[in-house]
């Protein structure tokens with residue numbers, strides 16, 4: 036089993052300390068000190084994201100044109116893997132992702148989701164997904180359009196509809212302000228395992244704020 040090694044540490048402008056770490060499958064994650072929470076499973080960030088969001092979420096979509104909402108862009112890993120699979124399978128995706136605290140370039144530069152292999156994945160991650168302008172739809176590949184939205188889930192007014200929601204904010208145990216009641220806790224747990232319900236975003240949104 037690979038060692039969970041700390042490879043980078045930095046105080047962030049948001050007044051919280053973030054540390055980049057390597058997970059057991061060799062991919063990176065981030066540890067947020069104030070919440071004592073990792074962005075991904077330390078057993079494998081890519082492995083977890085593929086299992087939860089790609090296999091249980093994206094691969095269940097039957098249409099070849101889908102709209103996905105992600106809560107918590109973070110490292111961009113879910114966007115990266117979705118972009119990869121959508122492009123390989125020729126399924127068009129419009130992907131909107133909400134993020135309250137976008138990562139600084141110095142942190143992004145330390146993340147490794149394939150950059151060392153100098154493959155499509157690495158190039159996409161650093162050069163396209165993270166450099167895409169915030170608040171604007173950007174074509175990443177001919178099958179994947181990304182819009183990153185810097186906002187707080189609790190104040191953002193969703194107006195659009197989505198086929199699939201990737202709920203990947205921190206757990207309500209760690210961030211109770213994003214989960215108002217018992218219902219929302221239950222709902223959030225379901226979302227963490229990924230789910231899709233056409234037009235269900237209002238339920239999801241209201242319950243969590």
Ligand SMILES: C[S@@+](CC[C@H](N)C(=O)[O-])C[C@H]1O[C@@H](n2cnc3c(N)ncnc32)[C@H](O)[C@@H]1O
Pocket residue numbers: 073074075106107108109110111112113133134135136186187188189203204205210213
């Ligand atoms: C568990 S991390 C996962 C991030 C990302 N999906 C990834 O794979 O790296 C949770 C993310 O949700 C963001 N977040 C937490 N609360 C939020 C809120 N209320 N509104 C928007 N983003 C939030 C955090 O800043 C963090 O980037």
